[in-house]
Amino acid sequence: MCGIVGYIGKEPLISFLLNGLSKLEYRGYDSAGIAIHKQDSIKVFKAQGKLDNLRSLLKGNEEDEKAFIGIGHIRWATHGVPNEINAHPHVSFENKVALVHNGIIENYKELKEELTVKGFVFQSQTDTEVIAHLIEDCLKDTKDFGHALRCALKKLDGAYALGVLFKEDPETLYAAKKNAPLIVGLSDKGNYIASDVPALLEYTKKVIYLNDLEVAEIKENSIKITDIEGKILNRKPEIIPWEPISINKMGYKHFMLKEIHEQPDVIRQTLFNRLTNQTDPIKLDEVKLTEESLKNLKRIQIIACGTSLHAALVGKYLIEEFIGLPVDVEASSEYIYKRVVSDKNSLTIGVSQSGETADTITALRLAKEKGSHILVITNRPDSTMARDADSLLPINAGFEVSVAATKSYTAQLLAFYLLALKLAEINKSLPAEKLEEYKKELLHLPHKVEMILNHTEEIKKCAIKFNSSKDFIFIARGINYPVALEGALKLKEISYINATGYPAGELKHGPIAMLDKTMPVVAILVPGKVFEKVLSNSEESKAREARMIAVTSSDDKKLESVFKYILKVPQTDEIFSPILTTIPLQLLAYYIAEFLGKDVDQPRNLAKSVTVE
Numbered sequence: 075m076c077g078i079v080g081y082i083g084k085e086p087l088i089s090f091l092l093n094g095l096s097k098l099e100y101r102g103y104d105s106a107g108i109a110i111h112k113q114d115s116i117k118v119f120k121a122q123g124k125l126d127n128l129r130s131l132l133k134g135n136e137e138d139e140k141a142f143i144g145i146g147h148i149r150w151a152t153h154g155v156p157n158e159i160n161a162h163p164h165v166s167f168e169n170k171v172a173l174v175h176n177g178i179i180e181n182y183k184e185l186k187e188e189l190t191v192k193g194f195v196f197q198s199q200t201d202t203e204v205i206a207h208l209i210e211d212c213l214k215d216t217k218d219f220g221h222a223l224r225c226a227l228k229k230l231d232g233a234y235a236l237g238v239l240f241k242e243d244p245e246t247l248y249a250a251k252k253n254a255p256l257i258v259g260l261s262d263k264g265n266y267i268a269s270d271v272p273a274l275l276e277y278t279k280k281v282i283y284l285n286d287l288e289v290a291e292i293k294e295n296s297i298k299i300t301d302i303e304g305k306i307l308n309r310k311p312e313i314i315p316w317e318p319i320s321i322n323k324m325g326y327k328h329f330m331l332k333e334i335h336e337q338p339d340v341i342r343q344t345l346f347n348r349l350t351n352q353t354d355p356i357k358l359d360e361v362k363l364t365e366e367s368l369k370n371l372k373r374i375q376i377i378a379c380g381t382s383l384h385a386a387l388v389g390k391y392l393i394e395e396f397i398g399l400p401v402d403v404e405a406s407s408e409y410i411y412k413r414v415v416s417d418k419n420s421l422t423i424g425v426s427q428s429g430e431t432a433d434t435i436t437a438l439r440l441a442k443e444k445g446s447h448i449l450v451i452t453n454r455p456d457s458t459m460a461r462d463a464d465s466l467l468p469i470n471a472g473f474e475v476s477v478a479a480t481k482s483y484t485a486q487l488l489a490f491y492l493l494a495l496k497l498a499e500i501n502k503s504l505p506a507e508k509l510e511e512y513k514k515e516l517l518h519l520p521h522k523v524e525m526i527l528n529h530t531e532e533i534k535k536c537a538i539k540f541n542s543s544k545d546f547i548f549i550a551r552g553i554n555y556p557v558a559l560e561g562a563l564k565l566k567e568i569s570y571i572n573a574t575g576y577p578a579g580e581l582k583h584g585p586i587a588m589l590d591k592t593m594p595v596v597a598i599l600v601p602g603k604v605f606e607k608v609l610s611n612s613e614e615s616k617a618r619e620a621r622m623i624a625v626t627s628s629d630d631k632k633l634e635s636v637f638k639y640i641l642k643v644p645q646t647d648e649i650f651s652p653i654l655t656t657i658p659l660q661l662l663a664y665y666i667a668e669f670l671g672k673d674v675d676q677p678r679n680l681a682k683s684v685t686v687e
């Protein structure tokens with residue numbers, strides 16, 4: 075989704091703006107732009123499409139490197155098509171203000187009407203442009219630029235992270251935020267702003283995470299932070315505990331393939347220091363609830379979006395199975411528009427790779443208001459969600475560049491296995507031998523994932539055979555049902571082939587009407603409670619001439635008469651099978667998309683971190 079950078083200082087400006095934006099590129103965007111302060115005026119460069127188009131536009135403007143202050147943006151279109159006019163930065167009517175914005179201004183239509191009556195003329199279809207005009211309008215009553223900015227912010231409903239330049243204040247970079255992340259970076263070579271850490275890591279690790287409704291007035295050697303009323307706040311910088319991220323494909327064709335192959339190590343990392351030996355208790359010091367409160371929990375709810383929602387569904391299954399406590403799973407975007415049923419005897423778990431998904435942040439805040447303890451499972455311990463949380467369970471998947479989540483999902487699953495087993499330990503709800511057996515199997519999983527990754531020939535064959543299919547159906551039952559949903563989502567996201575996941579038993583209640591000899595049906599079936607049931611649903615599909623593919627750990631000969639393609643995974647207890655059955659589905663989606671020549675790492679219309687509602 076959109077990204078912001080800004081700099082004030084004597085180092086080469088354009089190089090920083092372009093490099094900083096390139097570090098945010100992985101988030102997904104469709105246009106880019108920068109604004110710099112040069113000789114008492116503001117110069118703006120914008121280009122539709124990828125950052126390279128902006129780079130080409132800037133060729134021949136090397137002199138601009140010496141400019142002292144500038145802002146940059148990559149835009150993921152929300153209001154108005156992705157073109158040069160709608161790209162940021164946006165400039166006010168009399169060119170006195172230029173700004174970049176992440177977020178959505180909900181009352182922009184009303185503001186636009188008011189400003190139009192006052193004579194402001196709009197160029198773009200964006201919500202952002204109103205902010206530039208609004209600040210310029212506020213400047214009519216004051217010479218204090220910070221005051222004008224705060225005056226405009228008070229009129230905005232919605233979410234914003236802003237970087238602002240004033241034509242008449244060439245010595246200050248302004249920034250502000252509400253419900254969208256923004257950080258200020260401090261260094262002895264000048265100061266920075268960015269919407270996310272990777273943009274700054276090469277330049278500084280000393281940062282201030284702006285809070286909602288704070289405004290920063292940033293000079294080359296000093297930073298003033300105020301609240302929305304102008305009261306000066308004393309904010310101390312902190313040091314980001316990250317090394318510069320090597321955004322490098324390490325010989326793989328795409329980040330997605332590299333990240334799929336990182337999964338054995340990601341599992342090891344997530345288990346590290348939490349489970350080292352099957353006979354030891356699981357260490358989850360991050361969960362700040364006492365054992366007593368964990369025992370007294372009446373209900374757990376899990377809130378997430380997309381792939382994280384699928385991990386949540388596996389988590390529900392595990393917790394209900396291991397301790398018999400009711401668990402509700404809700405899509406964040408649904409949770410926030412209904413009556414919030416939550417209290418101090420409930421635990422609310424938020425799951426998010428990025429920790430910045432706007433809907434999940436809002437949902438968790440609503441649950442917190444009702445007194446629920448908030449536990450966040452995320453790959454970004456520095457994110458808004460993590461900072462809001464009462465307890466934080468980091469998943470240690472490492473930086474995920476590909477928009478389609480793979481290794482972060484597997485690590486989220488691992489976090490749920492650890493949590494569910496910990497709850498079972500505390501509640502003594504599983505026999506000691508069973509607990510030990512489960513912990514032992516968890517420790518074997520990295521190797522089993524490696525075995526799948528070392529034998530991908532059958533998956534590739536399948537991808538070649540099926541890449542011209544227009545639709546796919548994925549079926550499974552029980553703990554693998556969320557895997558069917560995830561397999562379908564991965565395929566849709568990166569190949570744009572229509573795919574739907576169903577509980578296998580639901581087929582005959584409608585979807586079976588879709589089956590004919592053109593339809594591939596991917597069935598996930600592992601020995602256990604529901605094996606025979608999924609097999610029988612697969613037979614029903616085969617009887618309708620569907621093209622059958624199995625993901626299985628079974629050696630049962632019966633499978634050969636039903637499935638033309640059998641993608642094998644190593645044997646494990648059914649309860650752990652989602653960690654293994656997911657991998658061939660990630661690879662199937664990957665190879666199909668790669669075969670079709672799609673932009674695997676940055677699929678159309680998608681963003682890595684969905685910071686707008």
Ligand code: F6R
Binds near residue numbers: 428430434683
């Ligand atoms: C799918 C994918 C998305 C995200 C969803 C939630 O590959 O990445 O469906 O899972 O946008 O994002 P997070 O996990 O960052 O809250």
